[in-house]
Each structure stands twice: as structure tokens, then as C-alpha cells.
Amino acid sequence: MDTNKQSLRPRRAFLKRAGTLLAASSIGFPAIISARNAKPTVRVLGTHVTLQEPIRQRAEKELGINLEYSPGGSAQVLFKASMDPSGFDVYEQWSNSMRVLWQSRAIQPLDPRRIDRWAEINPLSKTGRLFPENSIGAGDAPHLLLYIQADGSLGSQPTQEISYLPYVHNADSLGYNPQRVPEGQPYETESWGWLLDPKHRGRVAIVNAPSIGLFDLALAAQARGLMGFNDIGNMSREEVNQLFDILMRFKADGHFRGFWNSVPHSAKLMSRGEVDVQSMFSPGVSMVRASGTPCLYAAPKEGYRAWHGVMCLSRETRGEQEDAAYQYMNWWLSGWPGAFISRQGYYISNPARSKDLMSDGEWDYWYEGKAATSELLGPEGKATVQVGEQRRGGSYAQRFSNIAVWNTVMPAFDLTVQRWNEFVIA
Structure with a gap:
């Protein structure tokens, strides 16, 4: 989808809004051959909620890439991502940031076929409820912002492009x-x-x-x-x-x-x-x-x-950085990260993958x-x-x-x- 066809008016409006908001407040990466034979570096912008040093170290070790974490306050990182897409590769925050990011054209569509465990992601992320009998709740339930519609808007009708990877939530x-x-x-x-x-x-x-x-x-x-x-x-x-x-x-x-x-x-x-x-x-x-x-x-x-974590890809990220970014996103659904964040009271969108990495006592208590x-x-x-x-x-x-x-x-x-x-x- 050519996101450049989106109107510049909503982009300007949302950049203005973002400025005002600031005032308020285990699959290894394939070998990459280059002249310098250097590992790709993925710059991750987000909050302290997920950008934690033990997570960064574990991901670097398992993926064979460099990760640069830039944690900050929610308003601060949203403003930065909206104004400067060249300053990050992956953005991690909450689904309420999606309208700002998408309409400011700071992020690019994701291909769910490149998400190895897309089929494992549970119904909460894709339909707004774990069970059909549950009420969804008011406001922007995650599925309402997940799929990129034919007209370029975000919506709940499944398509071949998504705006974010659903992962942590609470x-x-x-x-x-x-x-x-x-x-x-x-x-x-x-x-x-x-x-x-x-x-x-x-x-x-x-x-x-x-x-x-x-x-x-x-x-x-x-x-x-x-x-x-x-x-x-x-x-x-x-x-x-x-x-x-x-x-x-x-x-x-x-x-x-x-x-x-x-x-x-x-x-x-x-x-x-x-x-x-x-x-x-x-x-x-x-x-x-x-x-x-x-x-x-x-x-x-x-x-x-409620909130749902989103992992987005900067519109400026291409080539080996893009490949590495997808590997990092896939890693988040590999089991260990979900087990780690469960110990701080958070959930992951494919919890069964993390169950074997938690003790019976941990699973029974948290889930x-x-x-x-x-x-x-x-x-x-x-x-x-x-x-x-x-x-x-x-x-x-x-x-x-x-x-x-x-x-x-x-x-x-x-x-x-x-x-x-x-x-x-x-």
C-alpha cells in the first residue's frame, strides 16, 4: 500500500497535536555480509515498561544483533517518533499512540506473513475480547487499530497489512x-x-x-x-x-x-x-x-x-535494519520475553509459548x-x-x-x- 497517498492535512494536524502532547507531559539473525562485516543495529524507542536492560541483553545474545534502547515518558517518545521517523527503527508503546503515528506517516505497514507466530496471537489482540461473551469495553480496543484498510485508514476488518505487532498488554x-x-x-x-x-x-x-x-x-x-x-x-x-x-x-x-x-x-x-x-x-x-x-x-x-502494547516499524527503516527489526519483533513472541514480563504482572499475546518457561507456581498465580x-x-x-x-x-x-x-x-x-x-x- 502506498502510504504517501494519505492526505498531508491529517499529518500536519497530528504533528501539531503531538507537539502539544509533549508539553503536557530465539531464532538467531542470519549472517549478514557487508564491507565492514558489522552486525545490524536496531534502534528501539519506547518506555521503561518494556525497554529494560535484561531484555536488551538477552535479545542481543539470541539474535546476534545490536540493540539501542531509548526509553522515555509516553508523551516524550510519541512526540519524538511522530516528528522524527529517522531517529528510530522500532517503536514500542501502547495502542492509543497508533492514530498519531499512522496519521503523521511516521510508521510503515507490517506484513503479518513475516510474523512467524502470527497464528498464535490470541483473540484479544485480533477481536478485542478473549471470549465471544466478553464485552469489549469503550474506546480504542486493539483490533480497531490493527488492520490497514483499503482506503488507508486503520480498522478491524482483517487485511494483508497491519499497523503494529500486538505483544504485551494489561x-x-x-x-x-x-x-x-x-x-x-x-x-x-x-x-x-x-x-x-x-x-x-x-x-x-x-x-x-x-x-x-x-x-x-x-x-x-x-x-x-x-x-x-x-x-x-x-x-x-x-x-x-x-x-x-x-x-x-x-x-x-x-x-x-x-x-x-x-x-x-x-x-x-x-x-x-x-x-x-x-x-x-x-x-x-x-x-x-x-x-x-x-x-x-x-x-x-x-x-x-486496559491497554495493548504495539510494536511498529519506522517508515525510514529499510534493508538489513528492517530485516533485523522483524527478527526482534519475532523474538518478542518466542517465549522468554513473555515469561519475563509476566513477573511484573504483564501478559503476552501468545501466552502458551511462555508457559513452559514459567514455573507451575508462576503460571498459576499470574495467569x-x-x-x-x-x-x-x-x-x-x-x-x-x-x-x-x-x-x-x-x-x-x-x-x-x-x-x-x-x-x-x-x-x-x-x-x-x-x-x-x-x-x-x-
Whole structure:
């Protein structure tokens, strides 16, 4: 497909949006013969969630290529990728970045025939649900952005080209310190509303990303009965303004301790005792628990805010770098990476491939929702799960049967970013 036929107008519009967003916040690689006889280098741009040094080292060893990781905050890396496709080969982030990346023409189509284990990828990635009886949830479920349609748009109708490789994913919620916030019951009393509960004034932090933190706060406002939404995954401009008017009053009252830009930042806020409840990603919870500070990852009665990891190829990547990039993407579905990220509470899109590389206890805890029969270690080798503990929210299937909304870039994105900027700096 000739992506150059796409209109320049949406490209300019989305580059402008990306700029505003920044303000807010085991198959070896075949031998390559060249004059220098050098290994190909793949430059990977993404967040701290997946760009971890043990992963880079393992991939380099197994693939025989060089990998350069450039992790950053979500808004930062999205802006960089949108503005400078020549600065990366592979982009790793979340599906809510796809509209920006595609309409700014920063990425090129992927050929699923070059994804060795494409057939193993489960229905969640391809249809938005694990089982037909599950609700998909509001917003941009992953399949809605996966396939490149005949008119050049992104959609759910399967075609011969895809916009990204679906890989890691999770259902996010809020983390809290049970020594400061009374422990709730999963799916019964734990609630997004805790983020806007006056009892926690001055001890609340939010992820600094308008296409993520916005939904945490919208779910909180709705749970507290402060307002409602016709479609929380596609808010009207009036609803966006009403929500931020409410949030600005909370901000003026000193309700928020701050806004975090990375997973390590969120972990420090809680492990240092600066916050009691906050937006959190699963690796942050693991970091806090590994530090010795108690932290529970809520299973909100309103449902989770879900996301799906995307791995994209820069429009500028060609030749041996492109071949190496495909090998790197295929490696992510080879088993070991999925087992590794499961220990920080994440899932992989072809989980059966990782099962044999996890202990029975690990699989039962992380995927089946069973009580731990032994102490379980996190990615850093420190204990994060104690004997008898059960994963909050239950099994993989149960968690993804309770999705309220997916991370989404809505049509009202410009207004959302404008109001988010005002909210953060007020």
C-alpha cells in the first residue's frame, strides 16, 4: 500500500497535536555480509515498561544483533517518533499512540506473513475480547487499530497489512498502600472513585498522560457521582470541559500530590510515602513491593482501564535494519520475553509459548489467578509475591472480562490536551 497517498492535512494536524502532547507531559539473525562485516543495529524507542536492560541483553545474545534502547515518558517518545521517523527503527508503546503515528506517516505497514507466530496471537489482540461473551469495553480496543484498510485508514476488518505487532498488554488500575487506605474487596468496594475521595486530599498522584490519566480521572468522577458520560471512550467537548472544571476545583483545593511521568517515578512516590493512592502500572506496583512498602493493585468495581502494547516499524527503516527489526519483533513472541514480563504482572499475546518457561507456581498465580504456593520473584530477582497470596482481580480471563475503557486518543484530543496542560500547571 502506498502510504504517501494519505492526505498531508491529517499529518500536519497530528504533528501539531503531538507537539502539544509533549508539553503536557530465539531464532538467531542470519549472517549478514557487508564491507565492514558489522552486525545490524536496531534502534528501539519506547518506555521503561518494556525497554529494560535484561531484555536488551538477552535479545542481543539470541539474535546476534545490536540493540539501542531509548526509553522515555509516553508523551516524550510519541512526540519524538511522530516528528522524527529517522531517529528510530522500532517503536514500542501502547495502542492509543497508533492514530498519531499512522496519521503523521511516521510508521510503515507490517506484513503479518513475516510474523512467524502470527497464528498464535490470541483473540484479544485480533477481536478485542478473549471470549465471544466478553464485552469489549469503550474506546480504542486493539483490533480497531490493527488492520490497514483499503482506503488507508486503520480498522478491524482483517487485511494483508497491519499497523503494529500486538505483544504485551494489561488491565491497569490504581495502586494503594493498605497501611494508609483500608483494604477493599476486589470488584466490590475497590473503586476508581478513591482518586477523588476527599479523605485522600494531598496524597493522590496521577499519570501525566492525557490519553491515559484522563480516563483514570473520568472513571473516578463518574464513580463519585460528580458527572456521567454518554460514551466515556468518546467524550463530547462539553463533557471534556465539564470534567476538567471539576478537576480544576480539586487541584485548587490541594487534592493532588503530583503527576508522574515514568514507572520508576510512580514507584518512588509511593515507596517514599508521598502518596497513599495513585494511578499505577503493574511494574510500578512490583517495584514498590520489592522495596518493602506494601502496595495493593486494585480491581475496581467499575472495571479496568486496559491497554495493548504495539510494536511498529519506522517508515525510514529499510534493508538489513528492517530485516533485523522483524527478527526482534519475532523474538518478542518466542517465549522468554513473555515469561519475563509476566513477573511484573504483564501478559503476552501468545501466552502458551511462555508457559513452559514459567514455573507451575508462576503460571498459576499470574495467569490462572490461583494462590501462590511459594514465594515468587519479580524481574529484578526480589520477592514480590508471598506464599498464599492471590493476584488481585483474579485470572487473565477474569481481568479482561472486566474492561471499562481502553486507552484512547479521542476526536476531542486537541481540547483534551489543552485542558490537561491547564490542569497540570495550575
